[in-house]
Amino acid sequence: MKLATLKNASRDGALVLVSRDLRQYLPVPAIAATLQAALDNWDAIAPQLELAYASLNVGQAPGAQPFDQALCHSPLPRAYQWADGSAYINHVELVRKARNAEVPASFYTDPLMYQGGSDSFIGPRDPVFALSEEWGIDLEAEVAVIIGDVAMGASVADAAQAIRLVMLVNDVSLRNLIPGELAKGFGFFQSKAASAFSPVAVTPDELGGDWRDTKLHLPLLVQLNGQPFGKPNAGEDMTFNFAQLVAHAAKTRELAAGTIIGSGTVSNKQGNLFGSSIGNGGVGYCCLAEVRMYETIESGAPQTAYLKFGDRVRIEMVDAGGASIFGAIDQAVTRYREKA
Amino acid sequence: MKLATLKNASRDGALVLVSRDLRQYLPVPAIAATLQAALDNWDAIAPQLELAYASLNVGQAPGAQPFDQALCHSPLPRAYQWADGSAYINHVELVRKARNAEVPASFYTDPLMYQGGSDSFIGPRDPVFALSEEWGIDLEAEVAVIIGDVAMGASVADAAQAIRLVMLVNDVSLRNLIPGELAKGFGFFQSKAASAFSPVAVTPDELGGDWRDTKLHLPLLVQLNGQPFGKPNAGEDMTFNFAQLVAHAAKTRELAAGTIIGSGTVSNKQGNLFGSSIGNGGVGYCCLAEVRMYETIESGAPQTAYLKFGDRVRIEMVDAGGASIFGAIDQAVTRYREKA
Numbered sequence: 001m002k003l004a005t006l007k008n009a010s011r012d013g014a015l016v017l018v019s020r021d022l023r024q025y026l027p028v029p030a031i032a033a034t035l036q037a038a039l040d041n042w043d044a045i046a047p048q049l050e051l052a053y054a055s056l057n058v059g060q061a062p063g064a065q066p067f068d069q070a071l072c073h074s075p076l077p078r079a080y081q082w083a084d085g086s087a088y089i090n091h092v093e094l095v096r097k098a099r100n101a102e103v104p105a106s107f108y109t110d111p112l113m114y115q116g117g118s119d120s121f122i123g124p125r126d127p128v129f130a131l132s133e134e135w136g137i138d139l140e141a142e143v144a145v146i147i148g149d150v151a152m153g154a155s156v157a158d159a160a161q162a163i164r165l166v167m168l169v170n171d172v173s174l175r176n177l178i179p180g181e182l183a184k185g186f187g188f189f190q191s192k193a194a195s196a197f198s199p200v201a202v203t204p205d206e207l208g209g210d211w212r213d214t215k216l217h218l219p220l221l222v223q224l225n226g227q228p229f230g231k232p233n234a235g236e237d238m239t240f241n242f243a244q245l246v247a248h249a250a251k252t253r254e255l256a257a258g259t260i261i262g263s264g265t266v267s268n269k270q271g272n273l274f275g276s277s278i279g280n281g282g283v284g285y286c287c288l289a290e291v292r293m294y295e296t297i298e299s300g301a302p303q304t305a306y307l308k309f310g311d312r313v314r315i316e317m318v319d320a321g322g323a324s325i326f327g328a329i330d331q332a333v334t335r336y337r338e339k340a
Numbered sequence: 341m342k343l344a345t346l347k348n349a350s351r352d353g354a355l356v357l358v359s360r361d362l363r364q365y366l367p368v369p370a371i372a373a374t375l376q377a378a379l380d381n382w383d384a385i386a387p388q389l390e391l392a393y394a395s396l397n398v399g400q401a402p403g404a405q406p407f408d409q410a411l412c413h414s415p416l417p418r419a420y421q422w423a424d425g426s427a428y429i430n431h432v433e434l435v436r437k438a439r440n441a442e443v444p445a446s447f448y449t450d451p452l453m454y455q456g457g458s459d460s461f462i463g464p465r466d467p468v469f470a471l472s473e474e475w476g477i478d479l480e481a482e483v484a485v486i487i488g489d490v491a492m493g494a495s496v497a498d499a500a501q502a503i504r505l506v507m508l509v510n511d512v513s514l515r516n517l518i519p520g521e522l523a524k525g526f527g528f529f530q531s532k533a534a535s536a537f538s539p540v541a542v543t544p545d546e547l548g549g550d551w552r553d554t555k556l557h558l559p560l561l562v563q564l565n566g567q568p569f570g571k572p573n574a575g576e577d578m579t580f581n582f583a584q585l586v587a588h589a590a591k592t593r594e595l596a597a598g599t600i601i602g603s604g605t606v607s608n609k610q611g612n613l614f615g616s617s618i619g620n621g622g623v624g625y626c627c628l629a630e631v632r633m634y635e636t637i638e639s640g641a642p643q644t645a646y647l648k649f650g651d652r653v654r655i656e657m658v659d660a661g662g663a664s665i666f667g668a669i670d671q672a673v674t675r676y677r678e679k680a
Contacts, residue, residue, distance in 0.1 A: 011380055011596070040351055078420045078596060080459035083529070107524075114526040115455040119420035119596035131493050135592065152676050153471050174592055184447075186454040187527015189423070190592045252475065252514055252530045256351070256418060256459035336492050 082118035084262035127334035136176030141286035159246035199327030230284035422458035424602035467674035476516030499586035539667030570624035
């Protein structure tokens with residue numbers, strides 16, 4: 001099943017079903033007004049959505065209309081929880097290597113995770129707003145899941161059962177604010193801007209054999225200003241799968257339906273700077289920080305700049321036939337102006 | 341205006357008005373079903389609530405019923421954001437002094453704040469659930485505000501205007517999990533259990549002259565197992581007021597209506613261990629960690645234990661006439677059992 005949220009006058013938008021080929025959508029106000037409403041009562045609502053989805057895919061759903069990703073908000077325009085892991089330890093290894101530090105052994109058994117702001121996500125085609133380029137604006141291309149209710153202390157197996165939907169995310173990070181903020185000891189706050197999620201969220205069964213061991217085994221395609229920048233496989237080098245990340249989040253408290261758990265920046269192990277970029281035959285990167293770390297390790301200092309106003313980021317994933325699974329996050333970095 | 345959320349079959353409960361003396365409540369389904377719905381459209385809804393509140397207080401509201409705090413959920417049973425400051429620097433000074441470290445100078449100009457989980461708060465009379473006493477279960481008695489929409493980069497003055505409601509909070513902390521988690525660098529996650537808020541949230545005008553400079557100038561009353569444990573004045577030694585905390589949270593992203601911003605553990609500067617407890621003439625503490633820090637500073641090691649299963653925490657604030665303003669948080673620490 002593929003689901004999206006169309007922007008409307010409300011803060012939560014309108015839930016719609018999207019056909020597998022992303023060409024048609026079907027409003028479902030009689031089933032659930034919003035995605036959160038569907039998640040709140042998933043066991044009762046999902047079967048109704050599945051029936052309508054089957055009709056939509058065979059061109060038999062009255063009321064179906066052409067789907068335009070540009071009209072989408074993030075599937076959950078606001079959520080009750082957004083917790084982002086850092087499951088690709090290669091990313092952490094590079095950070096540490098760039099500053100000549102060791103990765104603690106516990107990082108391979110105990111996931112890193114931070115609590116993110118979830119009150120006002122931006123849409124997949126909305127500008128990435130910032131007040132200053134000096135913040136060091138960076139993308140982080142990731143995979144994320146939306147879960148149902150999870151009990152405190154849930155097992156990894158139970159956590160796996162709670163995964164309802166999969167989507168992509170651009171976890172916008174403000175790199176130049178991170179060192180000062182982490183030095184204070186309380187984690188990220190100002191250094192994480194509002195995140196954007198893919199136009200479409202999909203149930204794991206849509207992913208077929210590419211969803212295995214609660215990992216998504218497909219390349220995550222990132223473009224910067226229209227040029228290929230990254231294509232690492234999200235199923236490789238993921239030290240903790242989504243079920244493990246969910247169980248980590250649930251260790252000391254219950255998780256409520258609609259909680260979003262992120263993978264952290266997708267990152268595949270590669271040899272070195274001169275073999276890691278797409279131009280040099282590598283799989284590239286899902287954030288600018290990573291190429292800067294390679295540069296630092298090999299030449300002592302980063303050369304690649306962070307994002308500037310006007311820069312454009314595109315994040316997408318395609319199936320074996322080349323068809324877009326989630327639609328594309330496609331955003332321009334833009335100087336913030338307060339809404340009228 | 342005083343507002344509460346009564347538990348019902350839904351995840352968000354039912355918004356009600358509560359009379360100033362906390363004796364009567366009035367359902368307001370025709371005005372707003374939930375507190376979040378009221379906050380989403382506050383400018384239109386608040387005047388309607390004000391009219392009904394005036395009737396309720398003079399005994400002229402048809403449908404008013406006796407108010408029972410035990411039937412309340414937290415005013416927002418789940419919220420889109422919960423960000424907790426640490427505005428009482430005395431608390432930080434004690435933490436540092438107990439480990440012979442200096443407080444960085446920047447801590448007096450740049451607030452500490454962490455992003456908390458907001459997907460499933462517990463009610464003010466609900467058990468504080470944990471799976472193990474070994475987690476080092478502690479209360480943190482605080483004041484918090486609920487805000488309206490705030491623009492990115494909002495001034496402190498604009499942030500002050502966005503404060504909609506004030507309430508109390510028990511920010512349950514798992515002390516023995518904190519050192520390991522903060523050492524990982526990503527801030528609190530498992531070390532913060534679900535928080536509980538006071539039965540009633542009040543508009544700042546209800547607080548009269550006790551709400552000045554966006555601080556609440558009244559003692560915060562804490563009892564442990566029926567004995568007085570703390571009564572520090574929440575208006576004293578608050579290095580950052582609520583407007584400053586809100587502006588800090590808004591520096592790099594918009595804040596959406598319904599965001600909750602906490603003060604951090606209320607803590608007044610006191611001389612030393614033997615003058616700080618209520619029994620010794622001091623104003624006592626809002627968390628067990630603080631008395632343990634005094635003990636560490638004066639005798640090299642903490643003596644006071646963290647909370648055990650069966651221990652009871654009560655947090656309240658009364659006006660000059662001794663009347664409860666927010667109702668009381670009153671919770672027993674309880675071994676977690678999954679809901680059926």
